[in-house]
Amino acid sequence: MVERTPGHDEDGALRTGAALFDASGREVVRVTGPDRVSFVQGMVTQDVDGLPVGAVADAALLTAKGAMVADARVVKRPDDLLLLTEPGYGSVVLGALERYLISEDAELSDATAGLGQLSLVGPGAEALAARALGLAAPAGAALRPFDAAGTTAWALPQGLLLPGVDLLVPADALAPVFDRLLDAGATPVGFTALEVLRVERGTPRFGADMDERTIPLEAGLQRALHYQKGCYIGQEVIARATFRGHVNRQLVGLRFGAGSTPTPKAELFAGERRVGWVTSVVQSPRLGSIGLGYAHRDVAQPGTELALAGGAGNARIEALPFPA
Numbered sequence: 001m002v003e004r005t006p007g008h009d010e011d012g013a014l015r016t017g018a019a020l021f022d023a024s025g026r027e028v029v030r031v032t033g034p035d036r037v038s039f040v041q042g043m044v045t046q047d048v049d050g051l052p053v054g055a056v057a058d059a060a061l062l063t064a065k066g067a068m069v070a071d072a073r074v075v076k077r078p079d080d081l082l083l084l085t086e087p088g089y090g091s092v093v094l095g096a097l098e099r100y101l102i103s104e105d106a107e108l109s110d111a112t113a114g115l116g117q118l119s120l121v122g123p124g125a126e127a128l129a130a131r132a133l134g135l136a137a138p139a140g141a142a143l144r145p146f147d148a149a150g151t152t153a154w155a156l157p158q159g160l161l162l163p164g165v166d167l168l169v170p171a172d173a174l175a176p177v178f179d180r181l182l183d184a185g186a187t188p189v190g191f192t193a194l195e196v197l198r199v200e201r202g203t204p205r206f207g208a209d210m211d212e213r214t215i216p217l218e219a220g221l222q223r224a225l226h227y228q229k230g231c232y233i234g235q236e237v238i239a240r241a242t243f244r245g246h247v248n249r250q251l252v253g254l255r256f257g258a259g260s261t262p263t264p265k266a267e268l269f270a271g272e273r274r275v276g277w278v279t280s281v282v283q284s285p286r287l288g289s290i291g292l293g294y295a296h297r298d299v300a301q302p303g304t305e306l307a308l309a310g311g312a313g314n315a316r317i318e319a320l321p322f323p324a
Contacts, residue, residue: 011285013187014162014197018124020186021194023117023166024174027090029072029083029097033106036081040106043097043233044074045216047226051076054143056156058224059083060216061096066237068214069096071206071224073159075143075168082111082168084159086206100233116174118167120186121194125164129155132184133177135165148173160194161203196282199292202320204251208264209279209292217247218294220320249294253302253318254278256289260313267309268295275299275306278315287322291315 013019031040041049046059055076061069070089075082085093090112097108120129129135133146135155144155153169169177182188204210204219215237216224225238241247256262261281268276276295284290295317299306302319 010187010189010193011196013189014122014193016123018120018122018128018164018181018186019189019193020178020181021119021121021189021191022178023119025087026117027085027087027093028111028115029085029090029093030109030111031081031083031097031106032079032109033104035104035106037076039101039104040074040081040083040097041229042231043100044072045225045232045234045238046074047229048074048076048081050226050229052142053078056141056143058221060221060224061093062216062232062234062237063212064233066215066234066241067212068206068210068216069093069212071210071216071221073156075154075156077143082115084117084168089206114171116169116171116177118169118174118178118181119158119160119164119194120167120181121158121160121162121164121189121197123163125158128181128184128186129165129167132180132186133167138165149176153177160198160205161201162197192282195280196284199280199282199290200284200287200322202251202253202292202322204292205280209251215241215247217241218249219251246297249276249296250300251279251320252276252293252295252300253320253322254291254293254315255287255318255322256281256291256308257314257316260308260315261289262291262308262312262315266312268293268306268315269309270299270304270306278308284322290318290322292320 044059046057059074060071072083156166158164266278278293281291304317306315
């Protein structure tokens with residue numbers, strides 16, 4: 001990871017400028033071989049076969065019961081597929097794929113060590129990337145190659161659905177690219193500042209707001225689901241929930257009352273009835289103590305007041321994203 005210098009206005013950079021976060025803790029699974037596309041097609045919720053070369057798309061790996069193994073961003077390059085995952089989940093994805101790789105001519109590997117990842121976030125991110133890296137204008141959900149210290153790196157659409165761009169950089173070019181962005185005026189930021197903006201935007205993160213009990217529809221991951229593709233593991237559960245038109249619980253925004261700062265997993269109650277739980281909690285400079293969580297569909301309407309377990313205060317359900 002590239003070191004950052006503390007003391008900058010990190011929140012201001014994320015909201016009004018161009019903030020630079022070293023996301024190299026995220027992990028990368030690489031799939032190669034002639035059958036790589038058909039194999040991954042049967043494993044994830046996204047239509048990998050239908051993606052053009054150079055495309056980037058969100059996906060999820062599910063169990064047969066429709067619960068998530070992990071989420072991933074699928075990067076379709078000419079000679080391989082990359083699955084970008086949250087820190088600590090590369091081995092989980094790799095293990096899930098290996099269990100089903102039987103006769104297909106495909107090879108799986110952990111490519112994390114060879115690829116660094118940077119997130120450039122904020123309304124000024126694209127202009128700064130163009131200035132510092134010679135990055136071409138965005139072209140939908142497509143990879144944009146650029147030169148990084150004499151080797152090829154790639155720009156991707158921002159993975160947290162924030163304004164900006166993600167960069168996938170060969171490890172030996174990570175520090176030079178980081179320095180070029182700093183020299184061009186990017187402000188380095190840490191994880192805590194980025195988490196505030198993520199929660200305000202209502203973007204769930206696997207390992208915090210999603211786990212092995214989560215069905216993608218509960219977390220609002222419609223962008224990761226392709227409803228017309230062929231069979232994949234867990235598809236029947238997704239199809240049944242889609243046919244019903246609802247799931248029993250859904251991701252919601254939570255605004256906590258004065259003096260209420262719960263921890264993740266704190267339970268939510270409507271009277272004596274347990275109706276949900278908290279998943280993420282942040283201190284927003286603008287909004288105070290807010291978070292994400294799950295609530296039963298009967299009480300998930302914005303404005304509903306719920307109690308935190310143990311008399312720890314209250315939480316009001318808010319529409320996502322939180323007001324800008």
